[in-house]
Amino acid sequence: MNKLNMYKFKRKSKRILLYFILIAIALFMVGPFLWLLSTSLKTPGNIYDFPPQIIPDPITFDSYIGVINQMDFMQYFYNSVFITFFGVVLNSLFSSMAAYPLARIDFPGKKVIFVAIISTMLLPNTAGLIVNFLTMQKLNLVNTRIAVFLPSAVTVFGIFLLRQTYLTIPNELEEAARIDGASEFYIWWRIMLPLIKPGLLTLIIFDFVAHWNTFLWPLIVLQDSSKYPLAAGLEYLQGTFSYNFRFIAAGTVISMLPMIIVFIIFQKHFIKGVAGAVKG
Amino acid sequence: MFLVRVLFNLNKQWEKSFFFIYQHYIIPGNFQEALNDGKFWLSMKHSITYLIVVPLIQIFSILIAITLNRKLKGLSFFRSAYYIPVITSMVAVSITWKWLLNSDGLLNNILVNFGILDTPISFLDNPDFALYTVMFVTLWKGLGYYMVIYLAGLQSIPAELEEAAKIDGAKTWQVWRYITIPLLKPSILLSSVLSAMAALRVFDEVYVMTGGGPMNSTIVANLYIYETAFTKYRFGYAAALGFFLAIVVGIFTFINFKFLGGGPNYNE
Numbered sequence: 001m002n003k004l005n006m007y008k009f010k011r012k013s014k015r016i017l018l019y020f021i022l023i024a025i026a027l028f029m030v031g032p033f034l035w036l037l038s039t040s041l042k043t044p045g046n047i048y049d050f051p052p053q054i055i056p057d058p059i060t061f062d063s064y065i066g067v068i069n070q071m072d073f074m075q076y077f078y079n080s081v082f083i084t085f086f087g088v089v090l091n092s093l094f095s096s097m098a099a100y101p102l103a104r105i106d107f108p109g110k111k112v113i114f115v116a117i118i119s120t121m122l123l124p125n126t127a128g129l130i131v132n133f134l135t136m137q138k139l140n141l142v143n144t145r146i147a148v149f150l151p152s153a154v155t156v157f158g159i160f161l162l163r164q165t166y167l168t169i170p171n172e173l174e175e176a177a178r179i180d181g182a183s184e185f186y187i188w189w190r191i192m193l194p195l196i197k198p199g200l201l202t203l204i205i206f207d208f209v210a211h212w213n214t215f216l217w218p219l220i221v222l223q224d225s226s227k228y229p230l231a232a233g234l235e236y237l238q239g240t241f242s243y244n245f246r247f248i249a250a251g252t253v254i255s256m257l258p259m260i261i262v263f264i265i266f267q268k269h270f271i272k273g274v275a276g277a278v279k280g
Numbered sequence: 281m282f283l284v285r286v287l288f289n290l291n292k293q294w295e296k297s298f299f300f301i302y303q304h305y306i307i308p309g310n311f312q313e314a315l316n317d318g319k320f321w322l323s324m325k326h327s328i329t330y331l332i333v334v335p336l337i338q339i340f341s342i343l344i345a346i347t348l349n350r351k352l353k354g355l356s357f358f359r360s361a362y363y364i365p366v367i368t369s370m371v372a373v374s375i376t377w378k379w380l381l382n383s384d385g386l387l388n389n390i391l392v393n394f395g396i397l398d399t400p401i402s403f404l405d406n407p408d409f410a411l412y413t414v415m416f417v418t419l420w421k422g423l424g425y426y427m428v429i430y431l432a433g434l435q436s437i438p439a440e441l442e443e444a445a446k447i448d449g450a451k452t453w454q455v456w457r458y459i460t461i462p463l464l465k466p467s468i469l470l471s472s473v474l475s476a477m478a479a480l481r482v483f484d485e486v487y488v489m490t491g492g493g494p495m496n497s498t499i500v501a502n503l504y505i506y507e508t509a510f511t512k513y514r515f516g517y518a519a520a521l522g523f524f525l526a527i528v529v530g531i532f533t534f535i536n537f538k539f540l541g542g543g544p545n546y547n548e
Contacts, residue, residue: 018347018352021347022347022348022354022358025344025347025358025362026358026361026362028420029361029362029364029365029420029423029424030361030364032376032377032380033364033368033376035376035379035380035386036375036376036379039379052386052389052390127505127518127519127522127523127525127526129506129509129510130509130515130518130519130522133509133510133515134515209367212369213368213369213370213371215369215370215371215484216483216484216487216506220510230369231369231370231371231372232371234369234371234372234375235371235488238375238488245379248375249375249379252372252375252376255369255372256368256369256372259367259368259369260364260367263360263363263364263367264360267356267360267363270363270367271359271363271428274425274428274429274432275428275429275431275432
């Protein structure tokens with residue numbers, strides 16, 4: 001073999017090794033979920049087979065039908081949609097309103113307020129839960145779905161992220177509008193909001209994930225298990241259906257599906273969101 | 281003094297405020313009790329043990345990010361695949377891993393049938409392993425997130441620097457050691473702070489997978505605080521415990537900044 005071929009061969013084998021490693025990592029990261037999916041499609045007899053059946057034979061959807069018929073599963077699904085929708089809408093609205101003066105308007109004490117808001121991130125989440133729970137108790141909202149999204153109707157993360165986005169907008173636009181006599185609200189709604197769309201989209205995506213996956217807080221604030229969102233419902237299922245893992249597997253797969261679909265559609269924004277939020 | 285009066289008035293007028301809760305529920309007695317609460321300090325010890333995840337997650341996610349950071353067919357596919365555990369709820373992840381790690385689960389099945397183990401190990405029911413098993417799941421779920429942070433960091437490193445070093449005859453590991461890693465410092469700082477905070481405040485995976493057991497071997501601070509508040513309904517005492525946890529989080533965040541802060545920052 002001459003030198004050039006040797007070089008090409010080396011390069012090629014390096015590539016193959018690289019792909020081998022990447023596929024191995026992919027299996028490590030996705031494999032557990034595939035195994036869960038496979039379990040959910042099996043008949044009761046063959047879930048403990050060895051060698052394990054990766055692709056079940058026969059494939060059956062019994063567990064899915066069972067989990068949907070025998071439990072409030074669709075109710076959980078609806079609850080999750082309800083909580084996620086209002087949570088995301090309110091947080092986008094209030095965070096963009098709260099971040100606006102912190103970024104664009106000068107007023108005394110601005111820095112102190114901003115630091116005070118950010119420093120609450122240090123507090124352990126359970127301490128926050130106590131405060132929230134007592135608040136919901138006083139408002140007579142315990143055991144309502146509203147109580148699930150109300151405490152996160154505006155978040156520190158949202159304010160921080162959108163403030164950083166507002167800061168990137170050049171002053172000239174705002175000044176031009178002011179000279180034309182536009183009101184503060186008009187400037188915010190017609191000029192600023194359209195310009196912070198990328199940040200807003202990031203916030204919506206993050207918030208969607210957070211609300212869809214929320215589980216501890218609903219467990220605390222809701223007493224009726226029929227009001228649980230999916231993640232909390234799954235934890236509840238795990239307790240009551242522990243003897244039938246295929247059902248739990250089917251329920252878990254259903255709960256993951258919407259998130260995976262949203263992720264596949266918006267994957268670039270997910271990745272950019274993390275990377276961007278980091279730089280901000 | 282003025283501030284105290286302002287706060288006092290605030291609290292009179294606005295009973296739901298934070299100050300109200302802190303003034304009326306936290307009393308010195310709670311702090312006294314917290315200092316002598318053996319179970320709380322055991323849970324704190326476990327939370328601090330949980331910090332082992334922090335360096336490990338940096339090492340593995342940096343390795344994955346470096347592997348991925350090149351022109352490659354199917355790159356976005358792999359990146360997305362690695363990110364899927366991040367977007368999945370901790371409950372779903374915990375249920376999945378519990379199923380894999382059971383004494384009759386897939387992992388034991390494989391280990392026993394290939395003769396690596398004589399009898400199945402119930403990873404989550406053994407007080408010696410349980411905490412580390414849960415830590416492993418936390419690590420697994422977080423890898424994709426930190427990988428994305430490091431990928432962003434790597435992409436901000438000017439390619440000329442690494443090329444120049446290679447032309448000067450530096451070996452691959454030398455490029456990593458002397459160029460890539462030092463320039464990743466801001467990302468490492470950020471990831472360490474984020475993951476240390478998350479580790480000290482871990483809750484979901486412990487709650488779903490072990491519930492603090494067996495024999496309190498996985499009880500962590502946040503879980504103990506949760507139990508104090510929402511199963512014993514001792515809100516004041518739980519808030520006092522939360523205060524201690526906040527101090528510990530603050531200390532470790534400070535240490536992170538002290539050790540990793542400074543140095544060149546190419547992100548600015």
